[in-house]
Amino acid sequence: AQSVSQHNHHVILSEAASLELGCNYSYGGTVNLFWYVQYPGQHLQLLLKYFSGDPLVKGIKGFEAEFIKSKFSFNLRKPSVQWSDTAEYFCAVNSKGDYKLSFGAGTTVTVRA
Amino acid sequence: GAVVSQHPSRVICKSGTSVKIECRSLDFQATTMFWYRQFPKQSLMLMATSNEGSKATYEQGVEKDKFLINHASLTLSTLTVTSAHPEDSSFYICSVITKGLAYNEQFFGPGTRLTVL
Numbered sequence: 001a002q003s004v005s006q007h008n009h010h011v012i013l014s015e016a017a018s019l020e021l022g023c024n025y026s027y028g029g030t031v032n033l034f035w036y037v038q039y040p041g042q043h044l045q046l047l048l049k050y051f052s053g054d055p056l057v058k059g060i061k062g063f064e065a066e067f068i069k070s071k072f073s074f075n076l077r078k079p080s081v082q083w084s085d086t087a088e089y090f091c092a093v094n095s096k097g098d099y100k101l102s103f104g105a106g107t108t109v110t111v112r113a
Numbered sequence: 114g115a116v117v118s119q120h121p122s123r124v125i126c127k128s129g130t131s132v133k134i135e136c137r138s139l140d141f142q143a144t145t146m147f148w149y150r151q152f153p154k155q156s157l158m159l160m161a162t163s164n165e166g167s168k169a170t171y172e173q174g175v176e177k178d179k180f181l182i183n184h185a186s187l188t189l190s191t192l193t194v195t196s197a198h199p200e201d202s203s204f205y206i207c208s209v210i211t212k213g214l215a216y217n218e219q220f221f222g223p224g225t226r227l228t229v230l
Contacts, residue, residue: 034218036221042223043117043206043221043222043223043224044157044206044208044221045221046218049218090156090157099145099147099162099210099219100147100159100162101147101157101159101219102159103156103157103158104156105155105156106154106155106156108154
């Protein structure tokens with residue numbers, strides 16, 4: 001089974017600051033990688049996903065993530081955050097052919113206006 | 114993306130009672146549904162995988178007699194928490210996979226907050 005670690009528990013930023021959230025997984029095989037966002041009081045939404053191909057993937061709302069296979073990492077980035085980006089962010093992984101997701105503990109992002 | 118609903122959104126019950134939570138896929142056929150629970154400030158923990166017309170597969174440590182899952186149709190799965198106790202209080206979330214659409218992507222319901230007194 002995979003394990004997923006997110007390095008930051010809580011990140012506090014000002015608007016227009018850049019954001020980077022770390023995610024590492026432990027699994028030796030081929031994986032699919034996801035970032036989900038959970039806005040206050042709302043359900044999980046997919047930000048972006050990586051299945052194969054270009055390791056730099058772009059998602060919704062200006063987010064992107066880079067898969068670095070040698071580092072088992074899939075870090076999430078946004079160059080300039082907005083107050084509306086305040087949310088909980090989850091990294092998730094599954095192995096090819098297996099739908100079951102393993103989630104990281106989540107990172108709470110608070111953006112101050 | 115696919116639309117997933119859960120009912121109820123919030124339930125408060127007395128210890129010892131059973132609670133049923135529904136998960137519906139509103140605009141597609143869900144071949145597989147997943148049930149998660151989420152404790153405050155923690156991640157989602159997969160409880161079980163539910164395939165239409167067959168028995169659910171439970172993750173290690175999850176009591177199948179405690180958390181009854183029924184997936185009677187391609188649009189509905191139910192989770193029944195039997196003889197609920199305060200330690201069962203949690204946020205329960207379902208997700209679905211749909212045939213032929215967004216391979217390998219799960220769509221999540223809004224969750225059900227269960228509080229057992």
